[in-house]
Amino acid sequence: MNKLNKRLKKIYNKFDKNMFYNFEDAINILKKNKISNFIESVDIAINLNTYKNKIKYNINNFLVLPYNIKKKKKIVVFAKGKDAITAKENGANFVGMENLLELIKKNKIKYDVVIATPDTIKLIKVLGPILGPKGLMPNYKLDTVTNNIKDSIKNIQNGKINYKNDKNGIIHTTIGKINFENYKLKKNLKYLILNIKKQNYNLNKNTFFKKITLSTTMGVGINIIISDLL
Structure with a gap:
């Protein structure tokens, strides 16, 4: 023993x-x-x-x-225009669209959370096989598919x-x-x-x-x- x-x-x-x-x-x-x-x-x-x-x-x-328990997490946000600016201003580590999609596909970045605005869902569907098994696919119910990027990031940063x-x-x-x-x-x-x-x-x-x-x-x-x- x-x-x-x-x-x-x-x-x-x-x-x-x-x-x-x-x-x-x-x-x-x-x-x-x-x-x-x-x-x-x-x-x-x-x-x-x-x-x-x-x-x-x-x-x-x-x-x-x-x-x-506040634990610093690396946050990915799929957004464009004003939402992308909001994400960057509120501490998201990676913000983008097609370029960010390719980085995740090629496993070029490390991240803990993925957030997406509703208008990007069609784009990120292809990431299902990568994000799904990790439990990281954006989800309306978990507030990771949202138009309120600021609050979503704030909640994550607050544990x-x-x-x-x-x-x-x-x-x-x-x-x-x-x-x-x-x-x-x-x-x-x-x-x-x-x-x-x-x-x-x-x-x-x-x-x-x-x-x-x-x-x-x-x-x-x-x-x-x-x-x-x-």
């Missing part, structure tokens, strides 16, 4: 992995048993009941958390996160860093849950949230009491 597994085993011995804890107790367990030398992310796994009448509904949205459920109905995302104060992490999580509830599609409110698990990048997963957060 390697050192990491031994450390994790010691942590598991300090709490009941089958028990459900309130948020404060759960986050304190994670903080007291930190095992890495870097500032870990605090991650959340939210297991949803996304079925109604045997039909599966997918949750897919974005938000900017109240206490966000916007995208979230969606996987095939098992689980949303995996990050709500902060382990060095955040507890109340900030809890407020971020409650804000995320509220945002998810708005995408409920009239699913059964009493059984929509099946299970919520809190963890850190290198730590263990702890089940938390759902009613403590709703």
Whole structure:
């Protein structure tokens, strides 16, 4: 057994992995048993009941958390005219049309986010096989196809996160860093849950949230009491 597994085993011995804890107790367990030398992310796994009448509904949205993790991202914007000028003025790293398309096709630039104005969609459709698998294809729902370039860039720079459920109905995302104060992490999580509830599609409110698990990048997963957060 390697050192990491031994450390994790010691942590598991300090709490009941089958028990459900309130948020404060759960986050304190994670903080007291930190095992890495870097500032870990605090991650959340939210297991949803996304079925109604045997039909599966997918949750897919974005938000900017109240206490966000600002991480500098390289932003590509497909735009022309005034929109292109706005993109450059607000910090986009790469702005253009056909020339930018070729740079992406030839893998000449590195980027984290791609934004496009609606009038450029036909142009960038050919990038589907490149951007799609990376989850970077511009999307109206995620505010990356927009006429409001300024706000879209601002949200990204302010730590916007995208979230969606996987095939098992689980949303995996990050709500902060382990060095955040507890109340900030809890407020971020409650804000995320509220945002998810708005995408409920009239699913059964009493059984929509099946299970919520809190963890850190290198730590263990702890089940938390759902009613403590709703």
